[in-house]
Amino acid sequence: MAPPSAIEVSAETDTTGVTIPNPLTAPIASNNILGRRKETDRSQWGIAAASDTANFRQKSYQSKPKAKRWNYIISNEAMVRKGNSLKEAAKFLATPGLISLGGGLPSSEYFPFEELSIKVPSIGHFSEADTNVSGVTLTAGKHDLAEGKSIFDIATAFNYGQGAGSAQLLRWMTEHTELVHNPPYEDWRCTMSIGSTSALDMALRMFTRSGDIILSEEYTFSAFVETARPMGVRVCGVPIDEQGLLPVGLDNILSTWDVSTRGARRPHLLYTVPTGQNPTGATQSAERRRALYAVCQKHDVYIIEDEPYYFLQMQPYTGPNAPDVPPPASHADFLQSLVPSYLSMDVDGRVMRLDSFSKVIAPGSRIGWVTASAEVVDKYSKHADVSTQNPAGMSQLILFKLLDEHWGHAGYLDWLIYIRMQYTKRRDVILQACNKYLPREVMSWKPPMAGMFHWMQIDFKKHPDYPQKSIEAIEESIFFRNIDHGTMCMRGSWFYANAEENHDTLFFRATYAASPEDKMDEAIRRLGESVREEFGLDKYMGEIVNGH
Amino acid sequence: MAPPSAIEVSAETDTTGVTIPNPLTAPIASNNILGRRKETDRSQWGIAAASDTANFRQKSYQSKPKAKRWNYIISNEAMVRKGNSLKEAAKFLATPGLISLGGGLPSSEYFPFEELSIKVPSIGHFSEADTNVSGVTLTAGKHDLAEGKSIFDIATAFNYGQGAGSAQLLRWMTEHTELVHNPPYEDWRCTMSIGSTSALDMALRMFTRSGDIILSEEYTFSAFVETARPMGVRVCGVPIDEQGLLPVGLDNILSTWDVSTRGARRPHLLYTVPTGQNPTGATQSAERRRALYAVCQKHDVYIIEDEPYYFLQMQPYTGPNAPDVPPPASHADFLQSLVPSYLSMDVDGRVMRLDSFSKVIAPGSRIGWVTASAEVVDKYSKHADVSTQNPAGMSQLILFKLLDEHWGHAGYLDWLIYIRMQYTKRRDVILQACNKYLPREVMSWKPPMAGMFHWMQIDFKKHPDYPQKSIEAIEESIFFRNIDHGTMCMRGSWFYANAEENHDTLFFRATYAASPEDKMDEAIRRLGESVREEFGLDKYMGEIVNGH
Incomplete structure (x- = not known):
């Protein structure tokens, strides 16, 4: 972050109406968001008015390099699409004194x-x-x-709006993106999505054609596979470790790609959830990301960075009996504690980043946003204009009142720190329960550093009936024993990037996001029982006191 | 409608909390909505809970015929799609005492x-x-x-929801659909959309493949053409008159379809806006609809009935000096005054009806719904689960509070009658202005009976420079003269179903939905001036009093 500038510290007052004379706001003040806001063209606040997110950014951006052009990987569908011609007639509405009998806006x-x-x-x-x-x-x-x-x-x-969303909320998103990620190329833009599942659907229609194969973690977000498959697009799983995608694994797949064996052209698209990945909970370190970005540059692969859990990065895990790490002391500390995004290192403009409010505000807003080069964002919002349209205006207004007028950027960062501490507590509860109840003989796990998921490996080879009883059969038995014991965890096989490949690992996914703390403890106790039964291990007897 | 039953008149009281001892509610009472509501399974109100709209309907439906199956026209994409597997794991959540560490719901x-x-x-x-x-x-x-x-x-x-939307609001939509349309087959269902533009996009991906041609009015909703074109789907315009689609024209196209000349298989899909069509304002009469449905049966064509303007059916136009027709005296009268929908005559289940709140509540809800056979609705909501997801929960809650808890069905019909009277007044204002200012020598129009649009024909053959000056050039001149005079109307050519076909008609579209009454009058005066100038006609001199 740029160094804080004391004289601009309370600049955010102008907009929020709330005075925040707080050194914590330094990163925001140093970005001069409020100064820039004063220059805003008021016509973009109108009904279904067009806006340009370039106007919401720091002007110094002109000195950065321009993004690469991606026309050679953009689908025919996206190239042909012209958007909504009637919305384009809106440009005449700026004529002074014009009475429009044009748009059918109620x-x-x-x-x-x-x-x-x-x-x-x-x-x-x-x-x-x-x-x-x-x-x-x-x-x-x-x-x-x-x-x-x-x-x-x-x-x-x-009323109706533009596919890109309202300028009012898009401004906030653009400022936030600059504050947190500061993309290192000139022509980046933001456009709203109706949530990242839809953004992914639209991205796939923009960047793939039937028969393509996309790269992703070998265990991946199942809705991604289910979105791609009906388009005739398959997923090739890339090997992972506890930090997620392995650069060597990725390079190896791309370097040795054989079109006839694979039955598809070499992949040009990587879909990844770099932080608190679903289902593995893995978080790629900064170094890992840089290495992966370099592999993508080497093979000219475009990256879809899906980051719903970015702000569910938690405090370091200190173990069962060590004191907690104190929360970030300032906004600058907080922002610095976050692992850098692909967007923040994207000198080529080869990243489409998907941001979402679902995990940090509420899924029911159905609002997220996409950050990418102007070329890609333009194609995305043209598609939105003739399909999803803009996110619900009711939601946009609610988020605007909360994020822009009430909390402002500073208050939102405070909220994110609050959420961070809450998820840290929840994660620690589930880890404590795991340490207590789960049979270490056959189960192992790493403490998750981000996200909502705890990923537990089961050593199926220690099963008394293995190999007569297959991995799949063991996984299924445990799942149903779990249901019988009154708890549910997700089966790892539901997250295979490619279910047709062979797998020799067995996992269960548990979330610590949803249940109250006491219920989580009990659910993990039941999971322990299910696994012990399945493997014929001794029952958990509790911390034995007085012979009980 | 079934005859009102006096004893059930105030049955709606139970739900709305508002006593409506009003004979106007008779149609609602006779539908026994409240009686049925008492039998509702409470588990479907939960977070992301599954629901079945069959539960929200009258049980007597079991005696109606079942819908035809459409698998032979459903796309490979839609056939392959399995939906979101994790959402299906939700069925285990009904297990008593189960603690779920499954779904990643915050x-x-x-x-x-x-x-x-x-x-x-x-x-x-x-x-x-x-x-x-x-x-x-x-x-x-x-x-x-x-x-x-x-x-x-x-x-x-x-929180997260099902692609079909929440049971709470879906119940209301299903009841409303039964009340107004009462589809004559057994297995109809409702599912929410995020608006009809998206529903259309999803319907095209379900029912077409690249290279197909779809049928529609020869002047049609431009976003429909722009949604279809990037999918490789073209539109064939069907001849229209002041009631919209001509059955003979439709039959003729289908009967004489030549695959090699047309370069596409015979169309199996008709997209139509039967009421207050955009841009022509045409409304198909009941008789016209029955004739068109019969042609679709003859050629086995599936119908997409896009009906955003259904409840913008207005009072009969009585002319400039005749007294107004009094508003409907009861809900039964009101419902009877509405032209029957395709859905209401759909014995085969060959109609997908798109309903929208955009024109009768507010576009910013981004909520609509789809009614079709269970087969089609199931495929639609499976697609929603891996793309658009459910409409914003923020909007769903707002509409539920208003429509279900506050107004109830009776109050909503009252609101629709209010809107009807308002649009009638607006339409009469624009017609009065047209009568006053537009040059009858070269312009003609029919009073619209529904919707937001007034469609005005211009006799380009009377243009002094015709045929040296083409239709397109005359249209363009008028458009820009209009902008110069300070008003905007939409060019008819923007609505061509197929811009590559020859057209020998020239139209402009004006909306009476948006502007205040005095502004509308002035805008039409300016339009009159533009056309007079373009055709070299005398200026409008006003109603001459005292020699002015």
């Missing part, structure tokens, strides 16, 4: 909503209990924009 | 929202001014479901 007179309010936590008082006491109610009126009360309102947000 | 503890409120109109007091005085505030709490206060809340709606 009049907000007939939106049956006068006000929308949300009660949300104050900065620094984030828990449910605290919110109950000190939460504040944010209200959006129907005509706040016209009345000069806000730059976003019901009349605007609840 | 805990609602970390949703930074304690309450959501909307201020909305009371039934019968729908205008903005009335809402300001008598509007009511509806509030959703975070844990209303667990606390027994409501069947929907923030903790549920703001």
